Structures are given as C-alpha cells and as structure tokens.
Amino acid sequence: MGGTFVAEEMPESWRIRGAGYLHTGYYFGFVFAALANFTIGTHFGWRAMFLFGGLPALLLAWLRRGVTEPERWLQKEKIVHAWSWWRPLAALFTPALRRRTILNSLFMIVSICGLWAGTVYVPAAITALAEASGRVGPAAAQLASYATMLVAFATILGCLAMPALAERLGRRGALAFFFALMTIFIALTFGKVFYLPQNALPWFFLCLFFLGFGGANFAVYTLWLPEQYPTECRATAFAFSTSFARFIGAGITFLVGAGVRHFGSLGTPVALTAIAFAAGLLLTPLGAETKGRPLPS
Numbered sequence: 001m002g003g004t005f006v007a008e009e010m011p012e013s014w015r016i017r018g019a020g021y022l023h024t025g026y027y028f029g030f031v032f033a034a035l036a037n038f039t040i041g042t043h044f045g046w047r048a049m050f051l052f053g054g055l056p057a058l059l060l061a062w063l064r065r066g067v068t069e070p071e072r073w074l075q076k077e078k079i080v081h082a083w084s085w086w087r088p089l090a091a092l093f094t095p096a097l098r099r100r101t102i103l104n105s106l107f108m109i110v111s112i113c114g115l116w117a118g119t120v121y122v123p124a125a126i127t128a129l130a131e132a133s134g135r136v137g138p139a140a141a142q143l144a145s146y147a148t149m150l151v152a153f154a155t156i157l158g159c160l161a162m163p164a165l166a167e168r169l170g171r172r173g174a175l176a177f178f179f180a181l182m183t184i185f186i187a188l189t190f191g192k193v194f195y196l197p198q199n200a201l202p203w204f205f206l207c208l209f210f211l212g213f214g215g216a217n218f219a220v221y222t223l224w225l226p227e228q229y230p231t232e233c234r235a236t237a238f239a240f241s242t243s244f245a246r247f248i249g250a251g252i253t254f255l256v257g258a259g260v261r262h263f264g265s266l267g268t269p270v271a272l273t274a275i276a277f278a279a280g281l282l283l284t285p286l287g288a289e290t291k292g293r294p295l296p297s
Helices: 012-044 046-053 054-063 069-082 085-090 100-120 124-130 137-190 200-214 216-226 233-262 267-271 275-287
Strands: none
Touching: 012 069, 012 137, 046 054, 069 233, 085 200, 085 233, 100 124, 100 137, 100 216, 100 233, 100 275, 124 137, 124 200, 124 267, 137 200, 137 216, 216 233, 233 267
8 A cells, every 4th residue: 555645746747647657567568578479489488488477576576675665655554554454445335435446346347358358369369360361380479479569569559648638538538438449449350350251460450559559448547546545545446446357357258268169269259348348438427537636635
C-alpha cells in the first residue's frame, strides 16, 4: 500500500500522464520477449527462453533496493498496520464503496477476456495461418514473434494516448473507447479475417495493430482505480479487482478451450469474447467518473 500516497503528491495532469507512461513498461516487456523468442527461442528452444525470462526478476530486486517510500505514507503506515488484515478488504464493501468495487471487478473481468484474445491466442493464430500458407517451423515462429511485437508496440501507443483520452473524454469515456475498439476488432480479426481463404496473414497483421491499441484499456485502471478509493484501502482495491478478475479469467480459458474443441479452430471461440466487451460498454456509464475531482483522503 505504500505507493498509494505517491498519487496524492502529484498534480492531476502529472498523475494522468504518469499512469500512461508507467503502464507502457508492461508492454515493453512483451516487445523484449518477442525479440528474445525471435533470436533465442527459435534457435535454442524453450529451455533457453525460460532461463532468459528469469533475468528481469534479478533486475527488479536491484531496482527495489533504491526505492524509498513517500513521507506521507510513512506517517500513515503505523495507523494502517495497526488494523486487522481483513479491515482494508472489508472497507471495499461498505455502502459507500461497494458499487465501485463490484463494477471495477466486472470491468477488469472484461479486460482479462481481451488479454486472452489480444495476447495469448495471437501467436497460436499466426502460427496456424502461417502453416496454412506453407510456412512451418522457424518461419512460423518468427512470424508469431513479429505479431507479438506488433501488438505490444500498438499497445504502447495506446498507453501513451490514454492520458489525452482520459482528460478529454473522462475516465469512463476513455475506457469505453478502448472497449469499443476491442469489441470491433476481436470480432473482426478472429471471426472474419482468420477465416479468409486468401491473404489472411496481411489482413490479420493489420487488424492486430488496432487490437493491440485497444489492449491499452488496462492503462485506464492504473489511473482510475486509485482515484476512487481512500488511502487506507486504495492498494487493496486495486489488488482485489485485478486478482478476482484473474480467477474468473482462468475459468474463461477453459471455456475458450472447450469452444476450440467444439468448433475445431480457435477463431470463433476467441471472436465470441467480443461479447464481454459489448457488455462492458453497457456498464461503463455506471462507473464513478473521477475527472477533475480530488482524490479521496
């Protein structure tokens, strides 16, 4: 919970831009992973990639040594640590915050559905299309790496665009924009383009750019969720919404897998996840708009 005070020490414009810039680090990781797979994985196999993937953890441990907590958090820390472990969690379901917590968890579930469509199944879809066009083995793996890099690059652009969207459209409007983009391009990419009899790969790559841009919807939460909760439960709210959604997302993978077995391909089952984003669009007007409002103390 310590980092939750950082936002309170920033002007709103800095906080908005900081959330967008900070979230790009996640997708830079995808770019580096795709480059590593292109150069290491295709030549030395998964074991070498597995070892390489552990290096960022060592970097994180080194960076953590130089991070200091804000003074305001250090003053509040003694009070919060005197609480029982369940009290910040219980605060999320008080009458004042219950609706926000439920809606934020539902929004995050929608986004997790997009994570499966926008990231997890892209390499498999590209590999299938590449093999259908006669490119197998390392050639197919390299195309999958290109696709992963494209999606990550587009998502970085979306994260950088998020602050301007959040200032112009509000937090709900920015989330709705990304949800609309995901609704359209998940259905189009996997439901239509994936099944094109000719030239599917070029069109699929084109659609992946917009799918990746829409994947920046996660960056909205980096800004929006901390603005909705007081310091005592701000980090708990973020952790609960994201973690609860991932439990549900784990179940969605089984549903998509069952759909792949039923339909005999991954296109239609993944395309159906666009329904979740359509539902999310209907829910966004119910969210708490925090644009221009002070952070809860």
